[in-house]
Amino acid sequence: xxxxxxxxxxxxxxxxxxxxxxxxxxxxxxxxxxxxxxxxxxxxxxxxxxxxxxxxxxxxxxxxxxxxxxxxxxxxxxxxxxxxxxxxxxxxxxxxxxxxxxxxxxxxxxxxxxxxxxxxxxxxxxxxxxxxxxxxxxxxxxxxxxxxxxxxxxxxxxxxxxxxxxxxxxxxxxxxxxxxxxxxxxxxxxxxxxxxxxxxxxxxxxxxxxxxxxxxxxxxxxxxxxxxxxxxxxxxxxxxxxxxxxxxxxxxxxxxxxxxxxxxxxxxxxxxxxxxxxxxxxxxxxxxxxxxxxxxxxxxxxxxxxxxxxxxxxxxxxxxxxxxxxxxxxxxxxxxxxxxxxxxxxxxx
Amino acid sequence: xxxxxxxxxxxxxxxxxxxxxxxxxxxxxxxxxxxxxxxxxxxxxxxxxxxxxxxxxxxxxxxxxxxxxxxxxxxxxxxxxxxxxxxxxxxxxxxxxxxxxxxxxxxxxxxxxxxxxxxxxxxxxxxxxxxxxxxxxxxxxxxxxxxxxxxxxxxxxxxxxxxxxxxxxxxxxxxxxxxxxxxxxxxxxxxxxxxxxxxxxxxxxxxxxxxxxxxxxxxxxxxx
Numbered sequence: 001x002x003x004x005x006x007x008x009x010x011x012x013x014x015x016x017x018x019x020x021x022x023x024x025x026x027x028x029x030x031x032x033x034x035x036x037x038x039x040x041x042x043x044x045x046x047x048x049x050x051x052x053x054x055x056x057x058x059x060x061x062x063x064x065x066x067x068x069x070x071x072x073x074x075x076x077x078x079x080x081x082x083x084x085x086x087x088x089x090x091x092x093x094x095x096x097x098x099x100x101x102x103x104x105x106x107x108x109x110x111x112x113x114x115x116x117x118x119x120x121x122x123x124x125x126x127x128x129x130x131x132x133x134x135x136x137x138x139x140x141x142x143x144x145x146x147x148x149x150x151x152x153x154x155x156x157x158x159x160x161x162x163x164x165x166x167x168x169x170x171x172x173x174x175x176x177x178x179x180x181x182x183x184x185x186x187x188x189x190x191x192x193x194x195x196x197x198x199x200x201x202x203x204x205x206x207x208x209x210x211x212x213x214x215x216x217x218x219x220x221x222x223x224x225x226x227x228x229x230x231x232x233x234x235x236x237x238x239x240x241x242x243x244x245x246x247x248x249x250x251x252x253x254x255x256x257x258x259x260x261x262x263x264x265x266x267x268x269x270x271x272x273x274x275x276x277x278x279x280x281x282x283x284x285x286x287x288x289x290x291x292x293x294x295x296x297x298x299x300x301x302x303x304x305x306x307x308x309x310x311x312x313x314x315x316x317x318x319x320x321x322x323x324x325x326x327x328x329x330x331x332x333x334x335x336x337x338x339x340x341x342x343x344x345x346x347x348x349x
Numbered sequence: 350x351x352x353x354x355x356x357x358x359x360x361x362x363x364x365x366x367x368x369x370x371x372x373x374x375x376x377x378x379x380x381x382x383x384x385x386x387x388x389x390x391x392x393x394x395x396x397x398x399x400x401x402x403x404x405x406x407x408x409x410x411x412x413x414x415x416x417x418x419x420x421x422x423x424x425x426x427x428x429x430x431x432x433x434x435x436x437x438x439x440x441x442x443x444x445x446x447x448x449x450x451x452x453x454x455x456x457x458x459x460x461x462x463x464x465x466x467x468x469x470x471x472x473x474x475x476x477x478x479x480x481x482x483x484x485x486x487x488x489x490x491x492x493x494x495x496x497x498x499x500x501x502x503x504x505x506x507x508x509x510x511x512x513x514x515x516x517x518x519x520x521x522x523x524x525x526x527x528x529x530x531x532x533x534x535x536x537x538x539x540x541x542x543x544x545x546x547x548x549x550x551x552x553x554x555x556x557x558x559x560x561x562x563x564x565x566x567x568x569x570x571x572x573x
Binding site for chain 2: 254255257258259260261262263264265268342343346
């Protein structure tokens, strides 16, 4: 029972780490999928924009300037406004965006008709349990009428008309991202270089480059966050194992005494306990990996807007961290066992 | 021939709080190889302390104790640990088997600790296993065995590394008469057929009679 609880304890900490990383990775992958779903070849972002987040805006005048380039087939500006948590609303010109991406695929309802209309994707609809005709409450201090539900994977999850969002948020004539479709996508790199030379400080990415940059390794805050989570996981695992092994050492006092009477050295006793602990850590890590599949299913069921993925490349690190945490936790009980007096231990009942 | 155990003026003083407890007060004893010595005496006379010293579980305070020429007084903790691996075998009153291991593993762990794990067992041990009647019990756990069987496993574990001396501390203390006679008979056969030197603590005069000679202790000394 004690062993099973230790394994579960380690498993929970491993699952916690892997799930948090899985959510982070999933959100990034979803972001890449949404950007790719625009059908654009190049993205233009404001000079101060971080890789994730939409903290800066640029003048909408950049859109007609970009359209003047002979290689450009289409250019569409969007405004992204955070609305709390990880959610944001995207202002979009449906005609422009339709030409760029082939348009939204409506599961239900249709485009904007009234000033209070909002379009959401299917994931958001399921998360918030919204249907066409329902009210999306208190977004930007207003209630909105859901006029259309679209297939996910294009640009964002919540959409308003671009001019309306600009006006509502005091961002008149401003955009956050300009998506550019080229006449010949094979010339993307050359056009990116040309944009960089002629559009001042603006950040220019090919979609491929943006997708490759959008990883945990390239986002310092996320990297730090994950390290902190892994650290907490190791501490949690270590404490769990320490308590379990301490109890185990007390329970096995007599057995340890017997081994000592047979000639086991303190190092032998310590080795025995650490080997058991390492095995416990490894099994706990495997259980944690199994838990990760369960948490992903639960997340997909109850919070579908937070895309969660399984991250197998992190498994070796998780296993090593679980074993390391368990071994750290076993050091004190192990030393206590190793130092036990054989005569007293054998007499222990 | 040099005795296998040579004890001269052995003293052992324990600290119990601020009080010194004189468990052994100048004990002399010689045991020849192949001897079977019964040690008798009232509780608190120092029998167990003598066993703990001979088994390397606790150091002597003063005097000299030699086992097969090795001076226990000069030994470090680590050296006494090594002594227990191959030089001494213990049989306890409460058997002291590891409950989660099978009979075979309980025996094998003694070889593992001695560094002999994986090496073929000595044919004489295989014979001893037959003599102890354990051949058909090797896969069982201690709780599946009777007290007599558990004590036989403890004897097998004690002799698997061919120790110079076998220390048996009240080996029949937890057994009924029939099993006591069986275990004592086995110890006697072991001594006679393999030449195993045995020192046995007992309260029971009938059990003590199985030895070649009887040593009486009182107040930390040998009195007869």
